[in-house]
Amino acid sequence: MKTTINVHRVIGIRDRMLYGQFLEHFHRQIYGGVFDPGSPLANADGLREDVIEAVRKLNVPIMRWPGGCFVSSYHWLDGVGADREPTFDKTWRVEEPNTFGTDEYIKLCKAFGCEPYICTNAGTGTAEEMSDWVEYCNLAGKGRYAKMRAANGNAQPFNVKYWSIGNENWGSWEIGAKTREEWGHLVRESAKMIKHVDPTVELSAAALPDIDWNLNLLRNCGDYLDWISIHQYWDVIHETNNASKFNQVMAMTAGLDANIVKVRGLLEALGLQNTIRIAFDEWNLREWYHPKAVTVEQGITEDEYLTPRNGNDINSLYTMADAVFSASVLNMLHRNCDAVGMACFSPLVNTRGCIFTHPKGIVLRPTYFVFDLYANHLGDTVLDTWNDGDDMIAVEDTQGRSTMVPALDVLATTWADRHAIAIAVASRDKTNPHSLQLAVDDAWIGKTVTVYTLNGSSEESFNDIDHTEVGVVQHKLGEYKPGLSVRMEPHSVNIVEIA
Structure with missing residues (x-):
């Protein structure tokens, strides 16, 4: 997407x-x-x-x-x-x-x-x-x-x-x-x-x-x-x-x-x-x-x-x-x-x-x-986004009915001084990763891209006493270039930061 x-x-x-x-x-x-x-x-x-x-x-x-x-x-x-x-x-x-x-x-x-x-x-x-x-x-x-x-x-x-x-x-x-x-x-x-x-x-x-x-x-x-x-x-x-x-x-x-x-x-x-x-x-x-x-x-x-x-x-x-x-x-x-x-x-x-x-x-x-x-x-200023692509997944509700939802739920934010863009992504697919291609202003070319990913080994992962399966991992993806795609793991929550 x-x-x-x-x-x-x-x-x-x-x-x-x-x-x-x-x-x-x-x-x-x-x-x-x-x-x-x-x-x-x-x-x-x-x-x-x-x-x-x-x-x-x-x-x-x-x-x-x-x-x-x-x-x-x-x-x-x-x-x-x-x-x-x-x-x-x-x-x-x-x-x-x-x-x-x-x-x-x-x-x-x-x-x-x-x-x-x-x-x-x-x-x-x-x-x-x-x-x-x-x-x-x-x-x-x-x-x-x-x-x-x-x-x-x-x-x-x-x-x-x-x-x-x-x-x-x-x-x-x-x-x-x-x-x-x-x-x-x-x-x-x-x-x-x-x-x-x-x-x-x-x-x-x-x-x-x-x-x-x-x-x-x-x-x-x-x-x-x-x-x-x-x-x-x-x-x-x-x-x-x-x-x-x-x-x-x-x-x-x-x-x-x-x-x-x-x-x-x-x-x-x-x-x-x-x-x-x-x-x-x-x-x-x-x-x-x-x-x-x-x-x-x-x-x-x-x-x-x-x-x-x-x-x-x-x-x-x-x-x-x-x-x-x-x-x-x-x-x-x-x-x-x-x-x-x-x-x-x-x-x-x-x-x-x-x-x-x-x-x-x-x-x-x-x-x-x-x-x-x-x-x-995340920043204080909430930005509008335009999503190109029909990246939907079919899931069954509690009554067994099939429902279509977006695989990725994307929210974009920035700050008053625009020193960075922070994008929150909820990845709803239980099984498959999805790619998010980012298109932002040319002014962001060359800025550093960092991804914070919250996840566990499966969608059923949980934390308990002396049992930690879920946490946040930070990844550096290098410089932003037009057409950059970020891989979103299944069943994850992500923040993509361009700064």
Whole structure:
């Protein structure tokens, strides 16, 4: 396939918040994940130093917390101060110790070097409770909650800029689910109170690619919102944990941007495209495994709904399929960077995350290296590309239907000073290599070509404790010449740099 790149054909400037992450109080993401007091690997604040080191290498820009579904029955006051008591998490049906709360989260964000992004309780919570949380975080000495923060050891405000009203409150599974009419009213009143507390914050609200829901939300609250939040998982396995195989996953890359297109189209129709951006703030290939967690079925035991969650931590589930798919999603988000300004991979640690923790260290799953490559090697300016050639492959989806997808998914970027071009390529063919012929301006002739390739020996390769099959290899290809072809290995993620 031949790809022509013109540095003057610009799609837009990507926001680094596309590389955001997410943590929820679910299974081992917080407790035994990022927060593990008593572990020899934790610092004085109980935060895992090996996790901090790995995350800092990714230059994570923003991290959403504390949910997720968890937040819809979470009351933030339970997680601050010296006298905390355990509560019962009505979403995930476990005891919540509350030893990790707002102050600990802010410490974690500072350790990671990222912006905090707090999702509020719009399920069982109220507009006043949400705005009280903003008081606690952002006011300097005024009122009860700012004084409470100071008494808890933080005299200076946290200055949390990004806040979300609710999580998936349109879903029947969510604690405190709302109708679209109820939602529009609650979001408007919550946003009003929050911005009366701190008018500098940026607000998102839970939405989905549904015209009726979003129309009601935007007509009621468009003047208050800065973001509209949508989520997506493609491999629907929350009840089975039967992970789809490589070709089935590649079939899921067809129409990746369908939900983005729907939401951006509605924003444009309402004339809000310049004031409200899309926050794709919870995404991953595979749904989390939590069988029977959101059921009203009688007689369900912990062995049926709680013990199976350990299946999320089977590292062999996370292969090059996850890596290539995640690269394809990031490519799609970059191509929509004029509408999408934030995205949060779900989650950061454990469950389906890119980092797995165990008592003696961590495992970097294949998706970790995707974020490493994209965050550290791509430019801010997203370029349009023209692909000459019908390089398609046939793959079967989970229903056994044949689907055609491009063998190579190509994204081109540069920097404001144009010191380099960086091209991301997701190679979706399970078996065969493909050649990518590059055509760029003559000004790049003689520049050095470097390729970073993420891969393993097969599409099923994975990383585990004392078992490393997936990593990044760097190759120098010499000088760029017109017509240069770069060989893309099967089931790989690549960055081609011309500098």
